[in-house]
Amino acid sequence: MLRDKHILVGVTGSIAAYKAAMLVRALVKGGAEVKIVMTPLAKEFITPLTLATLAKNPILVDFFNPENGEWNSHVSLGEWADAYVIAPATANTLAKMAHGIADNLLLTTYLSARCPVFVAPAMDLDMYAHVTTCQNIAMLRSHGVHIIEPEEGELASGLSGKGRMAEADEIAACLSSFFEKEMTLQGKRFLVTAGPTVEAIDPVRYISNHSTGKMGYAIATELASRGAEVILVSGPVSLPVPTGVRRVDVVSAKEMFEASMAAFADVDGAVMCAAVADYTPANPENSKIKRKDDIVLQLKPTKDIAAELGRVKGEKLLIGFALETDNEETNAKGKLERKNLDYVVLNSLRDEGAGFGVDTNKITVIGRDGTAIAYPLESKAQAASHIVSLVENFFKK
Numbered sequence: 258m259l260r261d262k263h264i265l266v267g268v269t270g271s272i273a274a275y276k277a278a279m280l281v282r283a284l285v286k287g288g289a290e291v292k293i294v295m296t297p298l299a300k301e302f303i304t305p306l307t308l309a310t311l312a313k314n315p316i317l318v319d320f321f322n323p324e325n326g327e328w329n330s331h332v333s334l335g336e337w338a339d340a341y342v343i344a345p346a347t348a349n350t351l352a353k354m355a356h357g358i359a360d361n362l363l364l365t366t367y368l369s370a371r372c373p374v375f376v377a378p379a380m381d382l383d384m385y386a387h388v389t390t391c392q393n394i395a396m397l398r399s400h401g402v403h404i405i406e407p408e409e410g411e412l413a414s415g416l417s418g419k420g421r422m423a424e425a426d427e428i429a430a431c432l433s434s435f436f437e438k439e440m441t442l443q444g445k446r447f448l449v450t451a452g453p454t455v456e457a458i459d460p461v462r463y464i465s466n467h468s469t470g471k472m473g474y475a476i477a478t479e480l481a482s483r484g485a486e487v488i489l490v491s492g493p494v495s496l497p498v499p500t501g502v503r504r505v506d507v508v509s510a511k512e513m514f515e516a517s518m519a520a521f522a523d524v525d526g527a528v529m530c531a532a533v534a535d536y537t538p539a540n541p542e543n544s545k546i547k548r549k550d551d552i553v554l555q556l557k558p559t560k561d562i563a564a565e566l567g568r569v570k571g572e573k574l575l576i577g578f579a580l581e582t583d584n585e586e587t588n589a590k591g592k593l594e595r596k597n598l599d600y601v602v603l604n605s606l607r608d609e610g611a612g613f614g615v616d617t618n619k620i621t622v623i624g625r626d627g628t629a630i631a632y633p634l635e636s637k638a639q640a641a642s643h644i645v646s647l648v649e650n651f652f653k654k
């Protein structure tokens with residue numbers, strides 16, 4: 258799957274830089290064309306000559322060639338690449354990437370790259386476990402960067418733990434399976450709903466819920482990474498638009514209903530991940546409600562978007578979610594029936610690490626025939642990958 262792919266390898270200043278040589282060799286052997294950008298410090302760990310010889314391309318480090326003033330364009334490097342893999346990625350580079358610092362060519366290229374970006378962190382175990390590194394990695398993940406987890410083992414410091422960069426073959430395999438995946442949903446279009454809805458009480462107050470949109474965004478990301486066209490109808494969240502996804506911003510359940518119905522006409526399937534308000538104020542006020550003793554807020558039900566799509570779905574694929582606090586499986590199966598879903602993805606707020614805000618989820622996918630597959634607690638990206646594999650299988654039939 259690497260044949261003729263343009264892979265840009267970024268190398269930063271870590272002992273693990275020697276493994277970059279093996280990575281470049283594996284990529285070239287796999288048929289990829291490889292270009293390399295290094296940070297100035299990376300040159301202290303591995304020579305540009307070694308990497309340039311293996312890549313069969315000159316190495317780029319500076320913004321311009323000091324001998325002739327020729328500009329090394331980070332923009333064209335980013336445009337050239339089908340994938341950008343930064344291996345090894347130090348804690349320093351990960352932090353700069355997460356915060357948009359662009360003080361070397363490797364980082365400016367990251368900021369301007371439109372292609373998928375992979376990082377293979379390499380550092381000492383305490384640096385890897387440090388709260389700021391964890392936050393930076395979580396932030397990068399939420400920005401759509403693919404994290405190739407380091408392994409446990411002996412580290413350069415002499416200590417042993419998690420922080421050793423993944424082996425070159427594993428990184429190459431990761432890229433290869435990414436490109437393999439990319440093909441499977443090409444030509445298909447999907448609607449994904451995500452995030453909360455916000456229902457105005459007056460111009461100042463509203464009713465909403467704790468949804469952050471992470472699960473829906475992970476699904477949209479995964480669908481797009483397998484080549485699908487994705488329309489993401491999203492309530493207000495603070496996540497960036499995933500690469501290759503078209504986002505339609507909505508606020509209220511009514512707006513989400515209208516945008517979803519419009520998009521559904523033209524898609525092959527939909528994954529309903531949004532936490533849609535079931536009720537909205539019956540008479541939202543145009544001016545701020547003033548403080549008084551008691552207030553009775555009259556609510557009216559909103560439209561059930563998934564159920565409405567279920568009514569008109571025909572042969573299209575419809576997947577819904579069920580976030581439950583009790584009687585989980587019975588409630589989820591009830592939703593599958595009531596909304597005419599093909600699959601319902603159950604997650605329980607009783608499971609630690611599942612639900613709103615967190616980066617992990619524990620899902621059980623229930624099909625129409627009653628079969629249920631329970632997955633362990635894993636990242637939302639991994640959970641999304643299981644769900645999208647179901648989507649893939651549905652269209653293979």
Ligand code: CTP
Nearest residue numbers: 529530531533535560561562563577578579580
């Ligand atoms: N859903 C929707 N429109 C609504 C309510 C829910 O599209 N107005 C979708 C959700 O996106 C999810 C599924 O229906 O895919 C189940 O949502 P959930 O809130 O768990 O269920 P409800 O049907 O609202 O039932 P309840 O709140 O009673 O659990």
